[in-house]
Amino acid sequence: MLNFTYHVPTRVVFGKGSLDKLGRELSCLGDSLLFVYGQGSIKKTGLYDAVHQILKKQQQVRYRELAGVQPNPRITSVRDGIALCKEHGVTGILAVGGGSVLDCAKTIATGVFYPDDPWEMFLKGDSTIQRALPVGAVMTFAGTGSEMNGNAVISNEQTSQKLAIHSDLLRPAFSLLDPTYTITVPRDQTAAGVVDIFSHILEQYFSPTQETFVQDRLAESLLNTIVHYGPVTLNEPHQYEARAQVMWTSSLALNGLLGYGKLSDWATHAIEHVLSAFYDVTHGVGLAILTPAWMQYVCEPKTRERFVTYAQNVWGITGTDADHVATQGILKTQEFFTSLGMPTRLRDIGIHNERLQEAAKSAVAFGDIGKFKKLGYRDVLTILQNAY
Amino acid sequence: MLNFTYHVPTRVVFGKGSLDKLGRELSCLGDSLLFVYGQGSIKKTGLYDAVHQILKKQQQVRYRELAGVQPNPRITSVRDGIALCKEHGVTGILAVGGGSVLDCAKTIATGVFYPDDPWEMFLKGDSTIQRALPVGAVMTFAGTGSEMNGNAVISNEQTSQKLAIHSDLLRPAFSLLDPTYTITVPRDQTAAGVVDIFSHILEQYFSPTQETFVQDRLAESLLNTIVHYGPVTLNEPHQYEARAQVMWTSSLALNGLLGYGKLSDWATHAIEHVLSAFYDVTHGVGLAILTPAWMQYVCEPKTRERFVTYAQNVWGITGTDADHVATQGILKTQEFFTSLGMPTRLRDIGIHNERLQEAAKSAVAFGDIGKFKKLGYRDVLTILQNAY
Numbered sequence: 001m002l003n004f005t006y007h008v009p010t011r012v013v014f015g016k017g018s019l020d021k022l023g024r025e026l027s028c029l030g031d032s033l034l035f036v037y038g039q040g041s042i043k044k045t046g047l048y049d050a051v052h053q054i055l056k057k058q059q060q061v062r063y064r065e066l067a068g069v070q071p072n073p074r075i076t077s078v079r080d081g082i083a084l085c086k087e088h089g090v091t092g093i094l095a096v097g098g099g100s101v102l103d104c105a106k107t108i109a110t111g112v113f114y115p116d117d118p119w120e121m122f123l124k125g126d127s128t129i130q131r132a133l134p135v136g137a138v139m140t141f142a143g144t145g146s147e148m149n150g151n152a153v154i155s156n157e158q159t160s161q162k163l164a165i166h167s168d169l170l171r172p173a174f175s176l177l178d179p180t181y182t183i184t185v186p187r188d189q190t191a192a193g194v195v196d197i198f199s200h201i202l203e204q205y206f207s208p209t210q211e212t213f214v215q216d217r218l219a220e221s222l223l224n225t226i227v228h229y230g231p232v233t234l235n236e237p238h239q240y241e242a243r244a245q246v247m248w249t250s251s252l253a254l255n256g257l258l259g260y261g262k263l264s265d266w267a268t269h270a271i272e273h274v275l276s277a278f279y280d281v282t283h284g285v286g287l288a289i290l291t292p293a294w295m296q297y298v299c300e301p302k303t304r305e306r307f308v309t310y311a312q313n314v315w316g317i318t319g320t321d322a323d324h325v326a327t328q329g330i331l332k333t334q335e336f337f338t339s340l341g342m343p344t345r346l347r348d349i350g351i352h353n354e355r356l357q358e359a360a361k362s363a364v365a366f367g368d369i370g371k372f373k374k375l376g377y378r379d380v381l382t383i384l385q386n387a388y
Numbered sequence: 389m390l391n392f393t394y395h396v397p398t399r400v401v402f403g404k405g406s407l408d409k410l411g412r413e414l415s416c417l418g419d420s421l422l423f424v425y426g427q428g429s430i431k432k433t434g435l436y437d438a439v440h441q442i443l444k445k446q447q448q449v450r451y452r453e454l455a456g457v458q459p460n461p462r463i464t465s466v467r468d469g470i471a472l473c474k475e476h477g478v479t480g481i482l483a484v485g486g487g488s489v490l491d492c493a494k495t496i497a498t499g500v501f502y503p504d505d506p507w508e509m510f511l512k513g514d515s516t517i518q519r520a521l522p523v524g525a526v527m528t529f530a531g532t533g534s535e536m537n538g539n540a541v542i543s544n545e546q547t548s549q550k551l552a553i554h555s556d557l558l559r560p561a562f563s564l565l566d567p568t569y570t571i572t573v574p575r576d577q578t579a580a581g582v583v584d585i586f587s588h589i590l591e592q593y594f595s596p597t598q599e600t601f602v603q604d605r606l607a608e609s610l611l612n613t614i615v616h617y618g619p620v621t622l623n624e625p626h627q628y629e630a631r632a633q634v635m636w637t638s639s640l641a642l643n644g645l646l647g648y649g650k651l652s653d654w655a656t657h658a659i660e661h662v663l664s665a666f667y668d669v670t671h672g673v674g675l676a677i678l679t680p681a682w683m684q685y686v687c688e689p690k691t692r693e694r695f696v697t698y699a700q701n702v703w704g705i706t707g708t709d710a711d712h713v714a715t716q717g718i719l720k721t722q723e724f725f726t727s728l729g730m731p732t733r734l735r736d737i738g739i740h741n742e743r744l745q746e747a748a749k750s751a752v753a754f755g756d757i758g759k760f761k762k763l764g765y766r767d768v769l770t771i772l773q774n775a776y
Contacts (some may be wrong), residue, residue, distance in 0.1 A: 001632045003403025008396060014649065015391025211629040213616060214637050217609030225602040241599040244389040248649065249602050257645075261402065261636065 001211055001261040008255050010148045011174040012302040014248060016240065018176040019047075019138065021053045024062065025174040029092025029134050033063035034085055036105045038097040039070065042140065045184050051096055051138065062114045064088050066108075068240075069097065072155045072162065072276050072283070073104040075119050081108035081119060085133070092134045099144025102137050103152040105228075106170040109133040119156055122163040129167040136174045140181040142247040143193025145200055145254025147175035155277055158217065161362070162277035177251065179243035187234055191340040192284025194230035194246065198223065198336075199287040200253045203269060206298075206306060206372040209262035219258050220313045225249045227314065231339060267370030268294045271380055274362045279351055288342035290347070293387035298373040299326055346388045389599055389649040396643050398536045399562040402636060404628065406564040407435075407526065413562040414449065417480025417522050419558045422472055424493045426485040430528065433572050439484055439526065452476050454496075457485065460543045460550065460664050460671070461492040463507050469496035470506060473521070480522045480561075487532025490525050491540040494558040497521040505546055510551040517555040524562045528569040530635040531581025531672065533588055533642025535563035543665055549750070550665035565639065567631035575622055579728040582618040582634065584591065586611065586724075587675040588641045591657060594686075594694060594760040597650035607646045608701045611639045615702065619727060651675025655758030656682045659768055662750045667739055676730035676735070680722040683773035686761040687714055694760075700710035734776045744772045 013021045026033075035055065042048040055063055066081045084090065085108060095105035110132035111118035119127055139147050146152070150170040155162040182190070205219040225245055232242035252258075271294070272286035299307050304326050311317040311329025319325045334344065343349055360381035368374045375383070401409045414421075423443065430436040443451055472478065473496060483493035498520035499506035509516055527535050534540070536560040543550040570578070593607040613633055620630035640646075653657045659682070660674040687695050692714050699705040699717025707713045722732065731737055748769035756762045763771070 001629065001635070003401070004405065005409075006400035006402065007398075010395075012394040020392070021393075052714065144455070189711065211633070214613040214633050214640070215614050218606060218640075221605030221609045222602065224605050228601060241389065244649075245599070245602050248389070252602070252606075252645075257640075261632075 002209060003262040003370035006260050007168055008148060010172050012177060014177045016178055016180050018178045019050060022176060025136060025279060026058055028173045029136055031060050032089050032091045034064050034066055034071060034090045034093045035059060036066045036093060036095045036101055038101050039068055042096055057120045057300045069101045069104045071100050072280055073100040075154050075156045077104050078107045078111055078118050078154060082111045085112040094136050096138040098141030099146040102146040105135050106152040107154050109135045121165055126166050129169060132169040138176045141185055141193060142182050142250040143196040145250050147172060148251045160277050162273040177247055179240060179247045182243050182247060183238055188234050192282045194340055195284040195288045195337055197250045197253050198226050199291055200327045204258040206265045206266040207262045208371055212262045214259055215262055222249050222253050223314045263371040265370050265372040267375050270369040274359045278359055281349060283372055285349060288337040289346055289387050293383050295330045297383050352388055360384055380386040390597060392648040394648050395556055396536060398560050400565060402565045404566055404568050405564045407438060410564060411445060412735040413524060414442050414446055416561045417524055420477050420479045421449060422454055422478045422481045423451050424454045424457060424481060424483045424489055426489050427456055431485055457489045457492045459488050460668055461488040463542050463544045465492050466495045466499055466506050466542060470499045473500040482524050486529030487534040490534040494522050494540040495542050497523045509553055514554050517557060520557040522561040525560045526564045529573055529581060530570050530638040531584040533561060533638050536639045536643035549663040549666050564637055567628060567635045570631050570635060571626055578621050579671050582728055583672040583676045583725055585638045585641050586614050587679055591654045592652040594653045595650045596759055600650045603646055603650055610637050610641050611702045651759040653758050653760040655763050658757040659751045662747045666747055669682040669737060676725040677734055677775050680718055681771050683718040685771045741776055748772055
């Protein structure tokens with residue numbers, strides 16, 4: 001096990017009716033808020049009105065709104081939010097929506113203190129993040145895990161880039177997680193969230209660090225939960241328990257629990273971010289196509305043991321032929337994604353063969369990617385071609 | 389899943405050499421510290437001197453010492469610590485040692501603000517805890533889990549009681565966990581710690597709450613880790629990885645991760661606390677004897693399913709006869725404790741038959757115990773007699 005510092009100070013209020021606690025939690029955001037939300041689904045469900053009612057009851061609190069944050073949130077929204085914060089002396093940010101809204105809010109929260117344009121943070125790296133406003137979240141989506149972590153992923157349409165920042169300063173002060181809000185999420189987006197959670201776990205499960213027994217078993221327990229309840233959220237969308245299990249697993253999958261004490265891979269996410277930047281692909285859909293392709297590419301005699309353990313402990317595959325067991329595990333992964341309605345080839349989602357080289361180049365623009373197996377330009381291109 | 393609030397703000401610095409970070413972490417304790425430690429083992433190992441060196445380097449920090457905190461820490465030590473805090477205007481407490489030292493430090497931290505004698509907190513309940521000084525810890529023992537939670541267990545020799553308080557205010561501000569410090573812990577104490585961890589997980593695993601899939605799988609992953617590495621800490625005491633796995637599992641076992649969203653049992657702990665209070669039994673030793681006895685007593689047709697799942701997922705027992713599978717799981721538990729050198733009967737550790745009735749009465753002094761199965765006086769007495 002590697003040395004690590006564990007610090008997850010986010011206060012999570014979990015369960016049906018957790019919005020009742022919003023008034024109490026708001027105090028840590030100060031008296032001038034920016035209320036950030038997305039493209040209007042919270043208006044349809046009534047959540048927007050409910051939040052407004054609560055905000056109005058806080059007599060000393062003023063607030064402004066930043067609406068229209070898109071999936072694969074744009075740096076332009078971040079710039080708009082920073083301008084609002086500066087103009088109105090904002091002291092804290094309330095994000096209501098999914099991971100995109102929260103990622104945008106986090107980036108505004110630190111961008112307001114950043115001396116340059118906020119996109120520079122993504123280019124110059126996490127060490128340039130020194131300060132951030134407090135952020136609180138009311139989550140309506142299970143998948144990104146943004147509600148307990150210090151990550152934010154933002155797209156830049158001008159440069160066709162989708163990049164991430166990470167800082168403990170960006171962990172939300174509080175997150176209200178009410179699984180009932182995820183019931184109205186459309187089926188395809190629910191499925192994409194399930195794939196995203198599964199992928200977050202895998203990115204940390206496939207690691208070059210030796211002796212990570214407890215982390216491995218924890219990861220498998222979360223994978224097993226997603227295999228068990230992921231399909232239920234599609235087949236019985238109103239079942240509270242399945243929504244609750246998936247939502248809490250989403251948070252645990254990416255709050256650090258699985259990654260502390262080891263190196264994590266993240267190559268598949270790096271490649272997918274390029275596809276999202278180039279084609280505005282739904283993140284989970286890109287991951288569903290790329291993950292099996294990545295697995296097939298990196299599974300080789302040296303790495304096979306991990307794939308065998310994965311196949312045994314997650315998919316219950318038995319047998320003495322290690323190669324066969326490993327292959328079956330990969331196949332089961334692909335079948336699981338297909339069962340959720342995910343496409344299996346890049347060509348099926350409107351991606352053109354001729355831009356694959358450009359995409360591969362972009363994926364390794366900052367150097368080789370992946371820790372479980374290091375991937376350079378040729379590796380990424382082959383994975384993309386195999387997934388095409 | 390039940391509603392819950394997750395808030396684990398403790399900063400854990402984990403790994404070999406984590407003491408190097410103590411100077412930096414100390415700042416949150418203010419400029420007047422109480423340095424609490426136990427019966428001198430940290431003097432033998434050199435940790436006392438190392439901490440002193442670091443404290444001396446903090447030029448603005450003054451500190452006093454409270455030494456001699458015993459296993460099953462006494463309310464008398466707490467009173468001594470409170471007096472020192474009041475006399476010297478202490479702003480924060482540094483605990484160096486095992487869970488007993490930390491529990492004592494936590495109780496002092498809140499007791500200093502308590503209007504009555506600190507033992508009243510244990511009698512009047514957690515709602516009377518309103519404020520606490522910040523506490524930091526350097527842990528030398530794996531087992532109690534005190535390093536990430538808000539629990540403190542204190543003994544009162546005068547009244548022959550051992551009681552607990554719980555408050556999020558008592559979660560340490562920071563905990564430094566260096567597994568190398570646990571290498572010098574004597575074999576029998578290491579084993580007692582392993583049993584304590586195992587029991588903490590079981591107390592939360594056996595729950596009346598339905599639909600706790602993710603919590604159950606997480607609990608099994610920690611149980612599996614203890615089954616795998618617990619014996620290694622005894623057989624290869626210098627193996628860092630085993631020490632690290634057990635130490636981190638100890639923290640995760642009782643920081644809330646396994647208990648959020650469900651009810652937990654805690655009957656076995658309640659009974660054991662009486663034995664510790666009456667006979668100063670080592671906590672883990674008492675648990676090793678009582679746990680199989682509790683299992684045998686509460687395993688019945690209505691509760692059997694949970695025992696079957698436990699036997700299958702922790703001990704790999706297969707079969708179609710549910711009764712047989714459940715019984716084998718209980719047997720395996722007892723064998724595991726025996727393999728760690730634990731006694732199996734109360735009579736083997738100097739406990740007298742004639743005080744069992746008194747002990748049973750004391751265990752239910754505040755009402756029935758246990759959530760998985762509620763236990764009254766007669767139930768507890770039978771468990772004690774069966775364990776005798």
